[in-house]
Every structure is written in structure tokens, then in C-alpha cells.
Amino acid sequence: MTLEPYLLYALAGVGLFAIGLYALIARTHLLRKILALNVMGTGVFLFLVAIAYRSEPVADPVPQAMVLTGIVVSVCATGLALALAHRVQTTTGRMVLPENDESGA
Amino acid sequence: MNAPDGITDDTRLTPLRLIIMLFVLTLAGALGWAVCSLPEYSSGLAVTALAELSNSGVLNPVTAAVLNYRGYDTLLEIAVLLLAVIGVWSLAQAEPPAAFEPASPVLLSFMRIVLPLMILIAGYLLWIGSFAPGGAFQGGAVLAGVLVLLRLSNQDFAIWSHEVWLRFCLVLGLSVFIAVAVGVMAGGGKLLEYPRAHAGMLILLIESAALISIALTLAALFVGGRALSDEDSSSASENGVQPK
Structure with a gap:
């Protein structure tokens, strides 16, 4: 079995998703969690674009459209998450969620 | 670590x-x-998307998917952008401009060259989106870059202090999109079912409004909070804080 180029990118997307998921669960610092969410999202985008590439003669436009709008939405979600994290820090003085506060230090 | x-x-x-x-x-x-x-090869929805391209009003299949085939999806995504700004604005207030150092002369003269070009490129991306890669989201990102540069060089107080205009432009994309989506029902179509003869023009109209809203949304998120309105600044100056 030869490794098709799309398969390499799709598997890299799955890998990014897994790395992000691990960091999202295992790390306590809020900035790391937000970064982890972004890494997961990038993995999903990479996967969608790779899947679209399988189509002949031109790439499937529908996953491309989903990624295109998804990038802007993920930037907005990151902005909102950063504002929430900043609020947590100004309120509690710590950049961790309250339930992680003892174990995270 | x-x-x-x-x-x-x-x-x-x-x-x-x-x-x-x-x-x-x-x-x-x-x-x-x-x-x-x-499966190694799968056309997915590409065949359908290309077959219906002549009915979509644009020549670029990605733009057709964003604004015609999946218009409902994009409508909700633009609503999500607005919700994000509302969320950030209710959580935080923007740093007053005085918190930043004055911009360096190098940055200012760089901006004088590059900002007009960026605005031009944003409009070009919007226009070319109907037949080549481009569109409201790409143009909006470039236009947001203009606003971010203005923010970084401390030149943008005028933009964020006109709160009525700011709010109007933030909701412009969503309002125009909803107006068009509902408006086409008057001609007997379903929600978001553009009449074939006017589809291209309606898509350009939605995209132009969305471009402005997307750019302002991204820049507002970069600013990271609600700017001081005129009322806020006057009450702040009553308390002895200078608004500028």
C-alpha cells in the first residue's frame, strides 16, 4: 500500500487533535488549555482539507468552505476564551480553574 | 518547567x-x-457542487458553498462572531490608549505606505471571491489587520470611541444577511433561496456587509474589551480621570 499524500495530512490532523486533547485534559494552566483547543482545531481543519483533496479533478469545495469560516470562528472563540481566562486571573489571582487549584500548583 | x-x-x-x-x-x-x-478517491460533494455552480450566482465553488449551498451555516457563523464580541465586551473594558507607548516613527511611516494597500487588497479579495479564491472572510481578515496595526500604533481612538457607529457596523453583516435571507421569501422562495437572476448581486451585497463586520469583530477581539464610550469618558473625567 502506498502512502497517498492526503493520508499523510489526514493522519497528521488526527495526531494534532490527539496532542491537543491530551494537553486540554492534563494541563491546568488556562493559557495552555486555550492553546490546546487551538491545536485540536488546527488538526480538524487539516483533516478536512486533506479529505477534500481526495476528489478528482478538483478538490471538494464544501470542506474547504467549512474550514474557511471555521478559522475565523476559532479565532473568535479564542478571543472570548482569553477574555474569560483574563477574568479568572483578575478575580482569583491564578491562571487555573478553581477545581484544579490545589492539584495544579 | x-x-x-x-x-x-x-x-x-x-x-x-x-x-x-x-x-x-x-x-x-x-x-x-x-x-x-x-476510500482512496471520493468526489464527496464536488460533483454536485460543480454541477450547480451555474445556478449559484458565482464562479468560485468555495464561495458558492460558503454563501449559497451552505448559507444557513455561514449565517449562524456570523452570528457566532457577533456573540463572541458581546461576550468579550461584557467581560472586560479596553485598555485606555494612554496605556500604550507612542508609536515609533518607523512604524508610522511603514503604516502610511502599507495601510492603503491593505485596504485595497481587502476590497480586491472581496471582489475576486466570486470567481477565484477570496471572499468576505479573507478580505475581513486583511481589513482586521489594518485595525490591529492602528491599535498597535495607538492611532485608533477615533474608531473605538464612536460607539453607535461601531455597534452599527458590528451587526451590519448579520442584519444584511438576515434581511436578504428573509427578503427572498417575498418572491416566493424558501429561506436563503436566492432568485437565480440576482444571486450574484445578493451574494456580493451580503459579502460586502460581512466584510466590514468580520474585520471589526476580529479587531474588537484584539482590543479585548469594550472601549470607553462618550458617556463613560465624561463620567470618568468627572471622577478626575482623563479620557484621552
Whole structure:
């Protein structure tokens, strides 16, 4: 079995998703969690674009459209998450969620 | 390993983390197996998308998917952008401009050259989106870059202090999109079912409004909070704080 180029990118997307998921669960610092969410999202985008590439003669436009709008939405979600994290820090003085506060230090 | 703010984020492999890692590896393995078992060639929706292109009003299949085939999806995504700004504005207030250092002359003269070009490119991307890669989201990102540069050089107080105009432009994209989506029902169509003869013009209208809203939304998120309105600044100056 030869490794098709799309398969390499799709598997890299799955890998990014897994790395992000691990960091999202295992790390306590809020900035790391937000970064982890972004890494997961990038993995999903990479996967969608790779899947679209399988189509002949031109790439499937529908996953491309989903990624295109998804990038802007993920930037907005990151902005909102950063504002929430900043609020947590100004309120509690710590950049961790309250339930992680003892174990995270 | 020390995080920049001094919180020690230890990377030791505790039993709990080992369980999480096993869970994630299992999931990744299952996903990877699923990806490998996908057929090598699949046209997906490409055939349908290209066949209907002549009815969509544009010549670029991605733009057709964003604004025609999946218009409902994009409408909701633009609503999500607005919700994000509302969320950020209710959480925080923007840093007053005085908090930043004055911009360096190098940055200012660089901006004098590059900002007009960026605005031009944003409009070009919007226009070319109907037949080549481009569109409201790409143009909006470039236009947001203009606003971010203005912010970084401390030149944008006028933009964020006109709160009525700011709010009007933030909701412009969503309002025009909803107006068009509902408006086409007057001609007997379904929601978002553009009449074939006017589809191209309606898509350009929605995209132009969305471009402005997307750019302002991204820039507002970069600013990171609600700017001081005229009322706020006057009440602040009553309390002895200078608004500017």
C-alpha cells in the first residue's frame, strides 16, 4: 500500500487533535488549555482539507468552505476564551480553574 | 518547567496522566484506523457542487458553498462572531490608549505606505471571491489587520470611541444577511433561496456587509474589551480621570 499524500495530512490532523486533547485534559494552566483547543482545531481543519483533496479533478469545495469560516470562528472563540481566562486571573489571582487549584500548583 | 507567570506546570507522568495518555492514544489509534479505511478517491460533494455552480450566482465553488449551498451555516457563523464580541465586551473594558507607548516613527511611516494597500487588497479579495479564491472572510481578515496595526500604533481612538457607529457596523453583516435571507421569501422562495437572476448581486451585497463586520469583530477581539464610550469618558473625567 502506498502512502497517498492526503493520508499523510489526514493522519497528521488526527495526531494534532490527539496532542491537543491530551494537553486540554492534563494541563491546568488556562493559557495552555486555550492553546490546546487551538491545536485540536488546527488538526480538524487539516483533516478536512486533506479529505477534500481526495476528489478528482478538483478538490471538494464544501470542506474547504467549512474550514474557511471555521478559522475565523476559532479565532473568535479564542478571543472570548482569553477574555474569560483574563477574568479568572483578575478575580482569583491564578491562571487555573478553581477545581484544579490545589492539584495544579 | 516553569510557566512565564511563575505557576509551575509540572510535566511528571502521574498515574492519572498515564490513564489520560492511554485514553488519548486509543482514541488517536481508532481515528487513524478510520482515516486509513476511507476510500482512496471520493468526489464527496464536488460533483454536485460543480454541477450547480451555474445556478449559484458565482464562479468560485468555495464561495458558492460558503454563501449559497451552505448559507444557513455561514449565517449562524456570523452570528457566532457577533456573540463572541458581546461576550468579550461584557467581560472586560479596553485598555485606555494612554496605556500604550507612542508609536515609533518607523512604524508610522511603514503604516502610511502599507495601510492603503491593505485596504485595497481587502476590497480586491472581496471582489475576486466570486470567481477565484477570496471572499468576505479573507478580505475581513486583511481589513482586521489594518485595525490591529492602528491599535498597535495607538492611532485608533477615533474608531473605538464612536460607539453607535461601531455597534452599527458590528451587526451590519448579520442584519444584511438576515434581511436578504428573509427578503427572498417575498418572491416566493424558501429561506436563503436566492432568485437565480440576482444571486450574484445578493451574494456580493451580503459579502460586502460581512466584510466590514468580520474585520471589526476580529479587531474588537484584539482590543479585548469594550472601549470607553462618550458617556463613560465624561463620567470618568468627572471622577478626575482623563479620557484621552
